[in-house]
Amino acid sequence: MRTDYSVIERIERIAAAYPERTAFKSRAGEMSYRQLWERSQQIASALSDRLARDERPVMVYGHKSPWMAAAFLGCVRAGRAYCPVDVSMPESRIRDIAARIGNPLIIATEPLALAGYEITTPKQLMQEGSGRCEDRSLWQRDEDTFYIIFTSGSTGKPKGVEISARSLQNFLTWSRGLIAEALPGGESTGVFINQAPFSFDLSVFDLYSCLTSGGTLISLDKELQGDTAAMFAFLREGGARIWVSTPSFADMCLADPAFCGDNFAALKLFLFCGERLSKETAAALMERFPQARVVNTYGPTESTVAVTAVTITEEMLRTDEALPVGRVREGSEIFFDGEEMIIAGDTVAKGYFKDRQKTAAAFFETELKDGQKTRAYRTGDSGYCRDGYYYCTGRIDLQVKLHGYRIELGDIESNLLEIPHVQQACVVPRYDGERIRNLVSFVKAPEMDGTFRDGRFLRELLKEKLPKYMIPKNIIFIDEMPMTVNGKLDRKKLEGMLA
Numbered sequence: 001m002r003t004d005y006s007v008i009e010r011i012e013r014i015a016a017a018y019p020e021r022t023a024f025k026s027r028a029g030e031m032s033y034r035q036l037w038e039r040s041q042q043i044a045s046a047l048s049d050r051l052a053r054d055e056r057p058v059m060v061y062g063h064k065s066p067w068m069a070a071a072f073l074g075c076v077r078a079g080r081a082y083c084p085v086d087v088s089m090p091e092s093r094i095r096d097i098a099a100r101i102g103n104p105l106i107i108a109t110e111p112l113a114l115a116g117y118e119i120t121t122p123k124q125l126m127q128e129g130s131g132r133c134e135d136r137s138l139w140q141r142d143e144d145t146f147y148i149i150f151t152s153g154s155t156g157k158p159k160g161v162e163i164s165a166r167s168l169q170n171f172l173t174w175s176r177g178l179i180a181e182a183l184p185g186g187e188s189t190g191v192f193i194n195q196a197p198f199s200f201d202l203s204v205f206d207l208y209s210c211l212t213s214g215g216t217l218i219s220l221d222k223e224l225q226g227d228t229a230a231m232f233a234f235l236r237e238g239g240a241r242i243w244v245s246t247p248s249f250a251d252m253c254l255a256d257p258a259f260c261g262d263n264f265a266a267l268k269l270f271l272f273c274g275e276r277l278s279k280e281t282a283a284a285l286m287e288r289f290p291q292a293r294v295v296n297t298y299g300p301t302e303s304t305v306a307v308t309a310v311t312i313t314e315e316m317l318r319t320d321e322a323l324p325v326g327r328v329r330e331g332s333e334i335f336f337d338g339e340e341m342i343i344a345g346d347t348v349a350k351g352y353f354k355d356r357q358k359t360a361a362a363f364f365e366t367e368l369k370d371g372q373k374t375r376a377y378r379t380g381d382s383g384y385c386r387d388g389y390y391y392c393t394g395r396i397d398l399q400v401k402l403h404g405y406r407i408e409l410g411d412i413e414s415n416l417l418e419i420p421h422v423q424q425a426c427v428v429p430r431y432d433g434e435r436i437r438n439l440v441s442f443v444k445a446p447e448m449d450g451t452f453r454d455g456r457f458l459r460e461l462l463k464e465k466l467p468k469y470m471i472p473k474n475i476i477f478i479d480e481m482p483m484t485v486n487g488k489l490d491r492k493k494l495e496g497m498l499a
C-alpha cells in the first residue's frame with residue numbers, strides 16, 4: 001500500500017479489503033474491521049449532529065473495550081481530536097483534564113459520574129448516528145490534532161501532549177517498516193499485544209501499527225495482567241505474534257517459567273519502549289524465545305511514541321556498556337545541548353494543549369541537517385551517541401519511570417503540599433540495584449504526630465488526587481529537611497537515608 005495514505009484512509013482500505021478479520025479483541029469483546037469502520041462512522045455522524053461546529057477535543061474514558069477504538073476513530077472522523085483517559089485516573093484528575101479539554105460531552109465505555117458533563121457511551125452515540133453520507137472533509141489530517149495524551153507535570157497538574165495526524169502517520173510509516181524488517185519472511189503484520197492503557201502513548205505503538213497494517217490487537221485488561229496463568233492462556237489462544245510492552249511488564253512475565261518459546265511458538269518479536277531495557281531482561285528473553293527478536297526503542301510522548309530502534313544482539317549483551325536505544329528513524333534527528341538529548345523532526349508534538357508557557361519551555365523551531373524547518377523538543381534525557389547508536393544515561397530533571405509509568409516527582413510533591421499541615425515534601429526513588437523499586441516521601445508536618453496512621457492518612461488523601469501508581473509506598477515524617485550548601489533540598493541525602 002502507498003505510504004502517503006492518512007491513518008484514517010489506511011484503516012478504511014483495510015476494512016474494505018478484510019471486513020471480517022478481527023481488529024480488536026479483549027475480554028470485554030471483539031470487533032471486526034467492518035464493525036470498527038461502520039460503528040465509528042455512526043459515532044462520527046452522531047458527534048457531528050450533536051456538537052456545534054467548533055473544534056473542541058473529546059475525552060474518551062474507559063479501559064480495554066473494543067469500543068474505545070471505535071470511539072477514537074469516531075472522533076477523528078468527526079473532525080475532533082480525542083483524549084484517552086484510563087480508569088486508573090482518580091476523579092479529581094479526570095475533572096481537571098475535562099475542564100482543560102473544555103467539552104461538555106464525554107464518551108465513556110466504563111461507568112463515570114462527573115457533575116456538569118454529559119456522559120454518553122459509544123453505543124448510545126452509534127444508535128443516534130443518522131448514517132447519512134459521511135463528510136470526509138471533516139477527517140483529521142495533516143496538522144489537525146489526532147490525539148491529546150496527558151502526562152505527569154512537575155507542578156502538580158498533568159500536561160496534554162498534542163499529536164497531529166501527520167506526526168502519527170509519519171511515526172506509523174516507520175513503525176510498520178520496523179516490524180516488517182524484524183518479522184521472519186518479510187511478513188508485515190499479525191497478532192499484536194496491547195499491554196499499556198490507552199492513556200499512555202506506548203499503546204499508540206500497538207493500536208495503530210496494528211490497525212493500519214490489518215493485524216489483530218489482543219488487548220489485556222489490568223485484572224488479566226494480574227493473573228499470569230489466565231493471561232498466558234488468553235495470549236496463546238489468540239496466537240500473539242508481536243509483543244509491545246514496557247520492559248517492566250516483560251519482567252513480570254519472566255518471573256513465570258511458563259513464559260517461554262515452547263509455550264508461545266507464535267511470538268516472533270518483542271518491541272520495548274518507555275523505560276530502560278536491562279541486559280538481564282533482554283538476555284532472558286533471547287534465551288527463552290530463541291525464535292524471537294528483541295527490539296529496544298526510545299522516545300517521549302512529545303515525539304510520538306519512539307524515534308530510535310535497535311535489535312539487541314548477543315554481542316551487545318557481552319559489552320560492559322548499557323544497551324543502546326538504537327539508531328534514529330528517518331525524519332527525526334537527535335542532537336545534544338550539553339548532555340541533554342534534543343529530538344527534532346516530523347513526529348514532534350504541536351506542544352502542550354492550551355499551555356503556551358510550558359510549550360515554549362520545552363519546544364522550539366529548528367532546522368534539520370538538510371535545512372528544512374521543523375519542531376524540536378528538549379527531552380530532559382541525558383545521553384550520548386557512538387557509531388550512530390544512541391545511549392540514554394538518565395534524566396537531568398526529576399522525572400522517573402516506575403513500572404513503566406512516567407512520573408514527575410514534583411507532581412506528587414505539589415499535591416502533598418496542598419494538604420493542610422504539610423509544610424515541606426520531598427519524594428525520592430528507592431532503588432533495587434539500578435531499578436526503582438518504589439517511591440518514598442519525606443514530609444515535614446510539625447503539627448502531625450508522624451505516626452503510621454498519619455502516613456496512611458496522607459496516602460489516602462493523595463489517592464483522591466493522583467493515580468495509584470503515583471502514590472509513595474512509604475511516608476517518612478522528618479523534623480528538618482536536609483539542605484545542600486546552595487540551600488536546596490538535598491535529595492541525594494534523603495535517597496541515601498533509604499539505602
Ligand code: AMP
Nearest residue numbers: 273274275276297298299300301392406
Ligand atoms: P513517555 O513519554 O511515557 O514515553 O516517557 C518518555 C521517557 O521515558 C523518555 O524521555 C525516557 O526518559 C524514558 N524512556 C523511554 N524509552 C526508553 C528506553 N528505551 N530506554 C531508556 N529510557 C527510555
